Structure formats: C-alpha cells, structure tokens
Amino acid sequence: MQRELNLGRFFIGLIMMIMGGYLFLKNIHIGFNFALAYSFGSVHLTAGYVLIPFIFGIGMVFYNPDNDIGWLLIIITFILVLIGVINSISLVLNSMSAFDLMMILGLMIGGVGVFLSSLLGRRKSETALSDDSTPKIKK
Structure with a gap:
C-alpha cells in the first residue's frame, strides 16, 4: 500500500x-537574576570560589600548554559558569x-x-x- x-x-x-x-x-517574559552560587549540602560556593580553579587552570596552561589538569580546570569552571547563567534565567507566562x-x-x-x-x-x-x-x- x-x-x-x-x-x-x-x-x-x-x-x-x-x-x-x-x-x-x-x-512569555524572560527574567534574569544572575547570582552564581552553588550549594552542595552545607557547603556553599559563590562566584569567587568557582573562579579560583579557573585562575589556577589559566596559570597552569600558561606555564605548560600541554597540561591536561589545567585545561580540565578551565573547562569545568567554564561549564559551571554556563550552568549558573542558565540556572538564573526565569520564564514567566503573562x-x-x-x-x-x-x-x-x-x-x-x-x-x-x-x-x-x-x-x-x-x-x-x-x-x-x-x-x-x-x-x-x-x-
């Protein structure tokens, strides 16, 4: 058939x-309230704490561009910041x-x-x- x-x-x-x-x-209205903070149980990480691994990663990569741990720290920090930005978006229906x-x-x-x-x-x-x-x- x-x-x-x-x-x-x-x-x-x-x-x-x-x-x-x-x-x-x-x-739909989109609101944005950026507050980069993560909670893991009783431990609260703010934006400053999240950027500390980024600083170390940048230093490690500039010292040795082949350093995998430095690249991993940079990528993880970038992902955490991206998740924080997406997490802070709020959608409201009129x-x-x-x-x-x-x-x-x-x-x-x-x-x-x-x-x-x-x-x-x-x-x-x-x-x-x-x-x-x-x-x-x-x-």
Missing part, C-alpha cells in the same frame, strides 16, 4: 503550529484569559495533529492503485 501526501493539510498544519508557537512565545490560552493551545496542538496526519497520510487501497479496478459496463 502507498501513502498519499496532502499538501493542503501539510501547510495548514504548519501555519497553525507556527501561529500557536508564536503566540505562546510572545506571552496573565491571559482562558479563551486566549485555549486558542493558543488549540492552534499549536491542532496544528501538530493536522501536520502529522498530512505526513502519515491515508493509505490508498490496492483497488485504487490498480488500473483494472475501474467498473466495466456489461452490454
């Missing part, structure tokens, strides 16, 4: 998904009416359904594919 692609449903679903996603993302939220979700989820149904398509039956399936009139 062969599947047929319905281009109309494909583009309608794609447009619905894009519109719903745009409206959803437009109603207050909106239930109708607005239902329309946004309806566009997004309905668009996904229409889009996927166009990709999966309906199967053509074997009789529709064969040329001999046309009804013949008896005389």
Whole structure:
C-alpha cells in the first residue's frame, strides 16, 4: 500500500503550529537574576570560589600548554559558569484569559495533529492503485 501526501493539510498544519508557537512565545517574559552560587549540602560556593580553579587552570596552561589538569580546570569552571547563567534565567507566562490560552493551545496542538496526519497520510487501497479496478459496463 502507498501513502498519499496532502499538501493542503501539510501547510495548514504548519501555519497553525507556527501561529500557536508564536503566540505562546510572545506571552512569555524572560527574567534574569544572575547570582552564581552553588550549594552542595552545607557547603556553599559563590562566584569567587568557582573562579579560583579557573585562575589556577589559566596559570597552569600558561606555564605548560600541554597540561591536561589545567585545561580540565578551565573547562569545568567554564561549564559551571554556563550552568549558573542558565540556572538564573526565569520564564514567566503573562496573565491571559482562558479563551486566549485555549486558542493558543488549540492552534499549536491542532496544528501538530493536522501536520502529522498530512505526513502519515491515508493509505490508498490496492483497488485504487490498480488500473483494472475501474467498473466495466456489461452490454
């Protein structure tokens, strides 16, 4: 059996998904409160403590560029700072009416359904594919 692609449903679903996603993302506000601090049980590491291994790593790499421990300290510190930046981002959804939220979700989820149904398509039956399936009139 062969599947047929319905281009109309494909583009309608794609447009619905894009519109719903745009409206959803437009109603999200991003806040940023950077405070680089890590807690491991009762031990609290602040930004200064996190940068100490970075300082040692830089010194080790400048002294000997082939020093793997220095590179490891630099990479770990970079990853910790990156995690701290990402961790300090807060996302807040605007207050909106239930109708607005239902329309946004309806566009997004309905668009996904229409889009996927166009990709999966309906199967053509074997009789529709064969040329001999046309009804013949008896005389």
